[in-house]
Amino acid sequence: MASVEQAHEDAHHGPKWLQHHFDTPIQQFESAKLGMWLFLAQEILFFSGLFVAYGLVRLSFPDAFAAGSAQLNRYMGGLNTVVLLLSSLTAALAVRSAQLGKKDEVSRYLIITILCAFGFMVIKFFEYRLKFEHGLLPGTYWHPHLANAPDHMHVFFGLYFMLTGLHGVHVVIGIGVLGWIWMRNNRGDFSKEYWTPVDLAALYWHLVDLVWIYLFPLLYLI
């Protein structure tokens, strides 16, 4: 008897993706979006600690930063920028396809986004390897194979590894999130009426791209 009543209640409330504590889909959607934007605001503040450290230390030791930046390959960094911008495009297109209910397109765009993310990590691996080979390591492992390294150059590289490392962790997490959304899409969870998780995952990925848009000129283009 109880289960029949339960089934009646579910049937009256709405589609299965509409959670019981929301009256309408638009209410659920707007709450989800607000929650995501709050999270993104937190992510900005999360990175701001390192960015403020960068700003103040660079003001104190501009020559060390110029010398440190010269050790980085701006074309590899530029390639990484292009890769992430492409991934942002495909993420936005995945959301658009989800809004149109086109499941296969969503799958394709998400795969390309994830491949770009892997490509980013591969390029990053080659960059880090160069740093390791030249002894440009963070903290106590600093042993540069350079003739006239300015005094505080190790601080630049400390910030370089922290900033790109934290960003890289976010890229890896993004691969996980996008992969999970790809699986959900594959399972048929999304439709023209409900594509919110795709939207939210893409918003996270765009933030990862945003951080890199600033990291690239700050670290590579001094």
Add this chain to the structure above:
Amino acid sequence: MSNEHQHTHDGHPNDGAVHVHIHDVKLYLGIFFALMILTIVTVLASLVDIDGFIRPGTPHGTGGINFLLAMAIATFKATCVITWFMHLKDDTRFNALFFLGSLVFAGVFFVYTGNDTYYRQREDSIQGQYVHPSTGERAPGGLLVNGQPCMNPNTGAVVPAYCLSYYCSPTDSAEAPGTCQDSPAHEEGAEHGAHGEAAHEGGEAAAHEGAAEAAPAH
């Protein structure tokens, strides 16, 4: 449901469903190409030493114009991504308020910390003098006990920070403000204090170096 709620302000039927304006693929491609071009521009601009051209003799990478140009391009790229890829333009303004608010607070963080760091090496007329823990020499910015710096009664020098709790406890008598109990075990502290006094008279340059070294260590 009354008639005036049939449509929302932007013309969508108010049936509780989610209605979004779906953009053309061309828009996303257009934004992407703009971002590509801006990336190329910013890389090329970084190869040109504008500061060295305007103010000859500026060491490469230490001037402000190249930096500001790179930041302006980056901000424009970021605005494109936020407005169009992240759909903030089509979203409720409330979400934009939160996001921009976080930028405001990050800005407050930077300005406040910057101001504090910038004035770190200056003398503070209100607080008095503070002592470098390992050398005992005076550094600007003060620590006061009973309204005066904590002094070592043997040498008359300002007490190093790591000795403060021994030399000047808060329960000091009001009759002898700023001075406190003596101990043979702290004669080393007294010697450090004496060295500190001499070093301080040697020049402010040492204090500046000490403070500058403290900065990257943190």
